[in-house]
Amino acid sequence: MASLFDRTGRGTITVAGALALALAAPSGVFAQEDGPVELSIAANAIEGGKNEAEALWIQDYVIPTFEQMMADEGRDVSVSFEGRGVDDEDFKAQLALDLGAGSGDDVIAIDGIWVGEFAQAGFIAPLEEVVGPEVAEWEGWEQIPEAVQRLASFEGARYGVPAGTDGRIIYFRKDLFEQAGLPTDWQPTSWAEVLDAARQLKEALPDVTPLQVNAGVSMGEATTMQGVLPLLVGTGARIYDEESGLWLGDTPELREVLQFYADVYQNEELGDAEMQLRQDGRDRSFQDFGEGRIAMLIEGDYLWRGVIAPETGIVPIEDREDLVGWAKIPAVEPGRGIEGQDFVSMSGGGGRVLNPNTEHPEEAWALLSFMNSQDAVLEFVAGQTRITQRQDVNDETLADDPLLSFVSEEVLPITAYRPGLAVYPQVSQLLQTAVEDAAAGDSVEEAAQSYQSELEDLVGADNVATDG
Amino acid sequence: MAFVTPAFVLIGIFLIFPALWTIYLGLTNYRLTGLEAAQPQFVGLDNYVEVLTDPRFHNSLWVTVIFVIGSAIFGQAVLGFLLAWAMRDWQSRMRRVVESLVIVAWIIPSSVVAFLWIAFLDGRSGTLNAMIGSEVEWLISQPLLSIIVFNIWRGAAFSMLLFGAALSSLPPSYLETSRLAGASTWQQLRDIVLPSIRGHILTTLLLISLWTFNDFTPYLITGGGPRNMTELLPIYVFREALGTFQFGYGSAISTILLAINLAVALVYLRLLRDRAA
Numbered sequence: 238m239a240s241l242f243d244r245t246g247r248g249t250i251t252v253a254g255a256l257a258l259a260l261a262a263p264s265g266v267f268a269q270e271d272g273p274v275e276l277s278i279a280a281n282a283i284e285g286g287k288n289e290a291e292a293l294w295i296q297d298y299v300i301p302t303f304e305q306m307m308a309d310e311g312r313d314v315s316v317s318f319e320g321r322g323v324d325d326e327d328f329k330a331q332l333a334l335d336l337g338a339g340s341g342d343d344v345i346a347i348d349g350i351w352v353g354e355f356a357q358a359g360f361i362a363p364l365e366e367v368v369g370p371e372v373a374e375w376e377g378w379e380q381i382p383e384a385v386q387r388l389a390s391f392e393g394a395r396y397g398v399p400a401g402t403d404g405r406i407i408y409f410r411k412d413l414f415e416q417a418g419l420p421t422d423w424q425p426t427s428w429a430e431v432l433d434a435a436r437q438l439k440e441a442l443p444d445v446t447p448l449q450v451n452a453g454v455s456m457g458e459a460t461t462m463q464g465v466l467p468l469l470v471g472t473g474a475r476i477y478d479e480e481s482g483l484w485l486g487d488t489p490e491l492r493e494v495l496q497f498y499a500d501v502y503q504n505e506e507l508g509d510a511e512m513q514l515r516q517d518g519r520d521r522s523f524q525d526f527g528e529g530r531i532a533m534l535i536e537g538d539y540l541w542r543g544v545i546a547p548e549t550g551i552v553p554i555e556d557r558e559d560l561v562g563w564a565k566i567p568a569v570e571p572g573r574g575i576e577g578q579d580f581v582s583m584s585g586g587g588g589r590v591l592n593p594n595t596e597h598p599e600e601a602w603a604l605l606s607f608m609n610s611q612d613a614v615l616e617f618v619a620g621q622t623r624i625t626q627r628q629d630v631n632d633e634t635l636a637d638d639p640l641l642s643f644v645s646e647e648v649l650p651i652t653a654y655r656p657g658l659a660v661y662p663q664v665s666q667l668l669q670t671a672v673e674d675a676a677a678g679d680s681v682e683e684a685a686q687s688y689q690s691e692l693e694d695l696v697g698a699d700n701v702a703t704d705g
Numbered sequence: 706m707a708f709v710t711p712a713f714v715l716i717g718i719f720l721i722f723p724a725l726w727t728i729y730l731g732l733t734n735y736r737l738t739g740l741e742a743a744q745p746q747f748v749g750l751d752n753y754v755e756v757l758t759d760p761r762f763h764n765s766l767w768v769t770v771i772f773v774i775g776s777a778i779f780g781q782a783v784l785g786f787l788l789a790w791a792m793r794d795w796q797s798r799m800r801r802v803v804e805s806l807v808i809v810a811w812i813i814p815s816s817v818v819a820f821l822w823i824a825f826l827d828g829r830s831g832t833l834n835a836m837i838g839s840e841v842e843w844l845i846s847q848p849l850l851s852i853i854v855f856n857i858w859r860g861a862a863f864s865m866l867l868f869g870a871a872l873s874s875l876p877p878s879y880l881e882t883s884r885l886a887g888a889s890t891w892q893q894l895r896d897i898v899l900p901s902i903r904g905h906i907l908t909t910l911l912l913i914s915l916w917t918f919n920d921f922t923p924y925l926i927t928g929g930g931p932r933n934m935t936e937l938l939p940i941y942v943f944r945e946a947l948g949t950f951q952f953g954y955g956s957a958i959s960t961i962l963l964a965i966n967l968a969v970a971l972v973y974l975r976l977l978r979d980r981a982a
Contacts, residue, residue: 330950333737351738358742455930514845514931516823659739663949677932694755 273313274597276604279332279342280318287322290621291346296320298616303607307600314600336360339594343601344608346589349388349399353657355590356391362593363394368602377609380627384654389588391657397590398609401625403537404648405467405582407431411562413532417441424564426571426579428471428497431533435507438532446509448533449522452498452676453513454669461665462583462655463535465672468494470581470653471568476664477656483702484664487689493569495675495684502676513676520551527552535566541640542623549621563640565647575653584652586626624649660696667691724963731957737950745953752957762958764933765941769918772853772937777917780857782910785864790894793872804865811862819925822855844927848935852923860917864909871905872898904977911973915966938962 278295282288300316307314321328329351335341337360347355355361364372372395378386381399389397411421417438425431435447450468451460469476474490477483485491502510512518512525523544525531534540545554545561554560566581568574574581589608595601607613614630622638624645625631635642655661667688674684692701731752735745756762788807792800810818825832828842843851879897888896899906921939923929929936929944936944942962946955 326947330737330947333742333950337737337742354738354742357740358738360738360742453930454932455928511828511842511845515842516844516926516928516930659736659741666949673932 273315274600276314276316276344276595276597276601277342278316278318278344278346278604279335280346281321281323281325281328282346283320283322286320291617292318292320293620294617299604299608299613302613303604306607307603312600314604316604333358333360336592336594341592341594343592343595343597344589344605345592346400346587347397348587349585350655350657350661352389352396352588352590353391353661354659356396357659360593361396361590363396364398364591364602365395367591367593367595368598372602375606377606377627380611380629382628382649384584384649384652385586385626387654388586389590397588398605399586399588399626400609401623402584402586402649403539403624404584404644404652405463405535405537405566406644406648407533407535407564407566408526408540409533409562409564410526410529410531410560412560413438413442413445413529414562417532421562423562425567427567428468428569431567432500432505432507435501435533436505439505439507442532444530446512446525446531447507448501449508449512449526449531450498450501450535451513451519451522452502452508452510452672453515453518454666454673455514455516456519457669458662458665459519460669460672462585463537464498465494465668466583466653466655467535467566467581468497470575470583471566471573473568473573473575475575475653476668477658477661478702479656481702482700484692484696484700486692486701486703487685488703491671491688492681492685495671495681498672498675499681503678508676510676510678513673523552527554538624538641538644542621558639563643565651574651578651580651582648582652584649584654663695664692667695727956727963728960730953731960733953734951735953735956737952741953748953752954753961755954756958756961761933761936761941765936765938768849768934768936769938771849772856772923773914773917776853776856777860777913778910780853781860781864781913781917782906784857784861785866785909786868786906788861788865789868789872790898792869804862804869807862807865810859815922816925818859819922822851822926826851845931848927848931852926852935855923855926856917856920859922860913863916864913867905867909867912868902871902875901907973907977911970914973915969918966918969919962938965 278299280288280291280295282290282292282295284292284296286292295318300318303316304314321331323331325348329348332341332345332347332351333355336345336355337358345361352361377398385399385402386395388399388402389395407425409423414421414423414434418441419434419437423434425434431448438445438447451464453460466476469485469490472490472493474485474488476485478485501508502513512521515521522531522534523540526534526540527545527550536544541557541561544550544552545557547553547555547557568579568581571579589605591598591601591605609626611627611629614625614627615633618625618630618634622634622641624635624641631645635645655665670691671684671688674687675681689701689703732747732749733745734741734748734752736742788803792803795803813821823844826843828834828840828845831843833843834840841847875898879901880893883893883897919939920937921943923935923937924940924943927935929940938958939962942955942958945958946952
């Protein structure tokens with residue numbers, strides 16, 4: 238032991254000293270100098286892969302334009318972006334670990350549903366705290382509807398700027414509807430009418446799956462967002478009541494939803510129960526809808542933009558405007574939806590937040606507000622039409638797209654959002670399990686009761702509402 | 706002492722510290738995000754109680770037991786031994802061809818293998834259904850059987866190699882003498898071969914059962930579904946800990962898994978020692 242140290246001890250100390258100096262240098266020495274202000278952007282987007290349009294927009298438009306803009310003001314700012322294309326959950330874990338360690342990029346793209354849990358963990362802070370009161374004076378807020386702003390807010394404070402939203406509707410194949418003798422301008426006004434149409438399709442076209450409502454645990458959040466929650470708000474119930482702070486337990490409304498699943502997948506076999514259990518069930522449903530083997534499908538506008546889009550889609554439908562129709566999701570019966578609505582929907586969306594650890598809050602905010610300026614957002618949707626956060630941009634661009642303007646005008650006013658609390662993803666999993674049970678043949682009562690007891694374990698019995 | 710110190714330091718940093726840290730985390734409600742990320746609370750044995758009373762854990766344990774017994778002990782070990790036994794007198798070229806084929810199954814990366822098996826078992830356009838002319842969704846109607854067959858296919862090579870080595874260590878004169886004395890193949894196996902290579906058998910069983918117990922590849926095929934029917938313990942840990950980022954709870958399950966692993970290893974080591982004594 239001793240001899241080992243005698244021989245190398247001095248060397249070790251010298252090396253350690255040099256290391257310490259090197260580590261201390263960036264913050265201690267060089268930061269004092271007047272180098273460029275360095276900012277970085279994090280987004281789950283990459284050239285040639287996931288969310289490519291966003292990656293290209295950041296690389297080719299945002300960075301050069303913003304750097305030029307700053308240079309014109311006499312400020313030396315350099316922005317970097319390293320693309321990545323991983324599963325959303327992995328991206329979330331990366332961000333949480335970065336932020337938890339006090340590091341990470343300056344401007345960060347996150348899913349609206351993570352805002353609450355990141356805020357609760359202290360990973361992100363309200364914009365006015367990170368930057369200052371000037372945030373409130375930004376011109377963009379007037380262009381972003383209140384409901385959309387909530388996507389990047391938590392407990393009434395703005396944590397970031399939302400980056401657009403979406404809505405859920407029922408898509409249907411007009412060609413199949415025609416063959417089954419159904420109208421191609423179909424708009425059901427109750428669940429019964431949806432089921433009637435499905436029965437008629439089943440009768441006329443035995444090889445076609447009449448209806449796909451996502452039901453499997455393996456479809457993850459798509460089951461909750463495109464299945465359980467739109468149905469639930471159609472019964473007049475919300476999964477989480479903000480006033481009382483209660484989560485929805487085994488209530489008559491929940492059972493109505495479960496009964497719908499049981500009817501579709503078991504009692505009347507209007508949907509394909511096996512598809513719900515498949516690992517790739519959702520991809521399979523896209524494929525089948527694209528190829529005309531599924532007649533009705535509840536999905537978000539992503540299906541239109543990303544799946545069946547003629548050139549860029551995964552399952553392109555060349556003449557989608559002729560073949561594919563869409564309708565609002567009805568409440569159980571007219572007037573029974575939340576707020577007494579006849580029709581309902583669910584919406585989500587992402588946003589961009591500032592890292593509270595940023596060394597240059599002022600420049601970071603300049604970058605974030607630039608990314609959400611009218612020019613920048615217009616540039617973003619130039620390649621791919623979608624519902625943006627800004628009303629002035631939507632007014633200009635959506636008119637060309639019949640589906641997106643339908644969602645923007647007819648669906649967003651009646652839509653609902655998920656609660657942004659840390660425990661929500663787990664509640665969502667319980668809902669997925671409950672509807673999978675019902676779709677796979679368990680009785681509605683069993684599915685509802687086991688959901689209730691799991692939910693009580695999760696949030697505590699005091700926080701569960703059991704009567705409608 | 707001086708020479709082993711670096712080794713101990715490395716083991717300490719990379720093995721013992723993480724293990725102790727896992728045990729510590731298992732006693733907290735630490736999560737990746739949310740309030741518990743900011744202020745994790747010490748919750749004592751709550752996580753353990755919760756795991757041990759979770760019906761999904763019971764289901765998972767049971768699935769794992771069937772999977773290990775079916776695919777490792779009966780499947781890989783028996784098939785591996787039969788292959789090694791059948792090939793012991795083969796000419797070396799023939800033998801090398803068969804060995805290579807079996808070993809290929811073992812060395813292809815898991816993700817590739819998983820994809821091949823999904824394609825093989827697919828209901829609509831799978832190879833298996835094309836061969837037998839059916840339309841069964843194997844991964845949905847027979848999920849556990851599917852991953853057991855898969856794991857036998859994948860792991861038989863390893864047992865075959867170990868048993869092959871063991872058999873070649875057996876002096877040929879034993880078998881020849883017994884054959885001259887009129888012993889049948891079964892009698893040879895029972896009275897000469899198996900007792901002589903008992904140590905090898907136990908070592909092989911130990912390795913493949915621990916390996917199968919901790920195998921995560923089935924997740925790539927079934928994702929633990931449908932309806933948790935193939936949710937092996939490692940998949941259960943993964944879904945509970947990383948699906949919802951409950952690190953405290955996940956650590957508690959991992960500790961339980963570690964204890965089960967140790968118990969299995971101890972049983973085998975005990976058997977090995979009995980033989981030595």
